[in-house]
Amino acid sequence: MAYSQWSLYKTLNQSVLILVFSNMKILFTLLIALSASFSIAQTQFTVQDADTQKPLENVLIRVNDKSFFSDKDGKVDIPGSEPITALFFLEGYETIQGNFQPGSYTLRLKSLSYSLSDFTVTAFETERPLLKQSAAISLIGEQDFSRFNETSIVNSFNTKPGIRIEERAPASYRVSIRGSSLRAPFGVRNVKIYWNEVPFTAPDGTTALNLLDLSNIRTAEVIKGPSGSIYGAGNGGVINLKSAADPKGGLVSAEYGGGSFGLNRSRIAISQQVGKGGFEASLVKQKLDGYREHSAMDRTVFQLGGFMPVSQKQELRTQLLVSDLDYQIPGALNAQQLAEDPRQARPGSVNQNSSIAQKSVFASLGHLYRFSEKAQNNTTLYLTTNDFENPFILDYKKELGFGYGGRTRFTFDWNLAGKPFRIIAGGEYQTALTDAQNFGNRNGLADTVRFADKLKATQGFLFQQAEWEPTEKILLTLGLSQNFSSFEIDRQINASGGPTGLQTRTFDPILIPRLAANYSINPYSSIFGSISSGFSPPTIDEVRTNEGSLNLDLEAERGVNYELGYRLGKSRLNVDVTAFYFNLNETITTFTNAQGVVLFRNSGSTDQKGIEAAIDYVFIQQAVGFFRNFKAGTAFTGHYFQFKDYEQRGNDFSGNDLTGVAPNNLVSKLDFRFAGGFYLNFTHQFTDEIPLNDANTVYQDAYNLVNTRLGIIQNLGKRTVIELYAGVDNLLNESYSLGNDLNPFGGRFYQPAPTRNYYGGLKASFRY
Structure with a gap:
């Protein structure tokens, strides 16, 4: 083989070896990275309102000394492959804390209070914030019910101004809104009641509440x-x-x-x-x-x-x-x-x-x-x-x-x-x-x-x-x-x-x-x-x-x-x-x-x-x-x-x-x-x-x-x-x-x- 041919062959062989080893190095690096990615698990949370089930943004999640916040979709990722103890906090909601294995979770935070500027009601068949409603309206929710023995509606409704529900015997209700029970010796009269948008009051004006x-x-x-x-x-x-x-x-x-x-x-x-x-x-x-x-x-x-x-x-x-x-x-x-x-x-x-x-x-x-x-x-x-x-x-x-x-x-x-x-x-x-x-x-x-x-x-x-x-x-x-x-x-x-x-x-x-x-x-x-x-x-x-x-x-x-x-x-x-x-x-x-x-x-x-x-x-x-x-x-x-x-x-x-x-x-x-x-x-x-x-x-x-x-x-x-x-x-x-x-x-x-x-x-x- 001529010298010039040998030199060309040697040069090509070295180039191939260099290319192979370079690619192997890249491949090895990719394999290490891929392996590392498999070894790094994470814990993902989706945080929602317990009542509306809508996502909650800016919920503080504290894990050890680190803080994370949920995004506009209520989601947050906590890196790591070990079990964690996480605390969830958002003003106006009940704070909860728990232990979690790596995985995906949906958490629902229960509201502790509401702001009238945020609360939306559907009174008079139009959905608007309470601050925009032109009527005297009281809101009663699950938080009001769970303050008392949950066998009757009486106590929760009676915490609201202008409303009085009486119970002369168990399950014998009489509803008074601004004195409306004057003509009701028994039963519910002179008040219109709807249940899930359906008239629950009978056409004769009485309601079997x-x-x-x-x-x-x-x-x-x-x-x-x-x-x-x-x-x-x-x-x-x-x-x-x-x-x-x-x-x-x-x-x-x-x-x-x-x-x-x-x-x-x-x-x-x-x-x-x-x-x-x-x-x-x-x-x-x-x-x-x-x-x-x-x-x-x-x-x-x-x-x-x-x-x-x-x-x-x-x-x-x-x-x-x-x-x-x-x-x-x-x-x-x-x-x-x-x-x-x-x-x-x-x-x-x-x-x-x-x-x-x-x-x-x-x-x-x-x-x-x-x-x-x-x-x-x-x-x-x-x-x-x-x-x-x-x-x-x-x-x-x-x-x-x-x-x-x-x-x-x-x-x-x-x-x-x-x-x-x-x-x-x-x-x-x-x-x-x-x-x-x-x-x-x-x-x-x-x-x-x-x-x-x-x-x-x-x-x-x-x-x-x-x-x-x-x-x-x-x-x-x-x-x-x-x-x-x-x-x-x-x-x-x-x-x-x-x-x-x-x-x-x-x-x-x-x-x-x-x-x-x-x-x-x-x-x-x-x-x-x-x-x-x-x-x-x-x-x-x-x-x-x-x-x-x-x-x-x-x-x-x-x-x-x-x-x-x-x-x-x-x-x-x-x-x-x-x-x-x-x-x-x-x-x-x-x-x-x-x-x-x-x-x-x-x-x-x-x-x-x-x-x-x-x-x-x-x-x-x-x-x-x-x-x-x-x-x-x-x-x-x-x-x-x-x-x-x-x-x-x-x-x-x-x-x-x-x-x-x-x-x-x-x-x-x-x-x-x-x-x-x-x-x-x-x-x-x-x-x-x-x-x-x-x-x-x-x-x-x-x-x-x-x-x-x-x-x-x-x-x-x-x-x-x-x-x-x-x-x-x-x-x-x-x-x-x-x-x-x-x-x-x-x-x-x-x-x-x-x-x-x-x-x-x-x-x-x-x-x-």
Whole structure:
């Protein structure tokens, strides 16, 4: 081989060797890097709000001495292959700490408080921040429910100004918003209630609120005062109850609670995501022997809800509620009986088995359709059945009913004079058919039929609402509805020899206007004012009484409400103050005849002046130390209501205080959160003396209620959360009535409430 060829060969060979070794070096380096990448694991967290399940940004995650923050999607990566102990902190949320192996986790932080500037509500069918709403609205959520024994809605609602829920016997509710229970000797009247956007109030104006377990309610928005411009009849206000949530992943939860007077409550539930939708199901069983003789309660509630996005434009929601309720009615006592033994039942209640047995099915289907980004329709239809049986001291009532109805609304957004303008228009219709029979009561059994009727109640209205924002600070609202209502009483049997046949009552169509304005002082505060009209026709139970008479001349109540309010929501401070004046005409009041039958009458007019205020402040919010959170709040209700023009049977009650309304009520709350997941809630409620008759000669004494609950919440592993809790109701052992009888015959005013009582329980949830 020639020298030149050898040199060329040598040069090429060296180049190839250099290239090979270089590539091997690169390959080796890549292999080392790849190997290292496999050996370096990480822990990834997605942090969400526990209620809305929306991502939380800027959550502080502290691991040893290092700090990390979640991004706008709620995500954060912690490098390392070793197990870690991580603490999660975000102001306004419960701080949690846990041990985690490398992997992916979704954590949901529970809000400790809310700022009015951030909280969004859907009152008056428009979703806006609370600071932009032009009405007196109170919000009740799971945090309010879990402050107390979770067997009743009473305590949580009663922490809000202007709202009072009474429970004369377990599950025997009476709702009063600004004194609206004056005409409700029993049951819920004069207040419109919706459950998951469906009218839960029957077309005759009554609401079987006791068919719901507290777990069927996640949040409640209470609009105080007449809201007929968009919600129809009811001078007291509107309560929007919501339980539906969009399931995320899979969750199984169970709980058990027990307590004084034979309390036992158990619940099991499952939530499962299916595609982009999902379903939730729960079964709750609650039993109670009761504080008083003959005051036991037994309720079973099954709920099934589904959420199904059909497309980008359409969504379907379904709800099924099956409720089986039995509760005993001990009855009211007079002063002598109360002094002798407050736990006794009214004479005759036990022998006659005074009680209520009610079975009900409630099913609904909702459909949302988005025509465009600026136009949509939301329609909900429902069916309900009701089997009702009520042996009472004086008679025995049986009812079998069927009802149906629906609500639809269209929302359109565009500009007027270059400024945002929204139109909401729609309608609501309800009808109910009932076979009602009244028998004699022979030792708790139905005896000979006294009278029997076929009943039909119909109610409907059309509504329109316009909202215009002429500037960024001003929101103007004008609402109007036209309302129709009627009922039919077709008497089939009248054992007393009275007339039979069809009798009807149709109320004239009523136009109900509402004018409101909201002015944003700054991003954290606003003022609002409104003028709204309201009406409330009598219910069939008020026209058709237990002894068989028909009071077809009973007129609908009419009223006008004026209110002015101020809200502040900044950082740790929330302030909400409202002053109002409500003038009510044709006020319906109650009285009892010598046989003990409750009757109704129109009683002229009333003047209702009031102020309602709530203040909350978070004093401590920190991620370290023994005290993690300390929040205090107070709510004041000043209701100075009087009969303006009221003469009855030769008695002039004009100027007297309105029956059944406490002039002053003050609630104070203290909430503590400690290291290790411990918490303590403390609530004090002062209720002023209450006039129990129109003459203002009998009052219930003022009383103080103190309730407290403590517990611990812990994460067990990455999927399981448990809570152990215990509490005391009526810590001071006060003697009081939570729902007196008004204007009763024989002085039977008093329905004694439980004395000091205890409860406790365990909750567990597993996310799979």
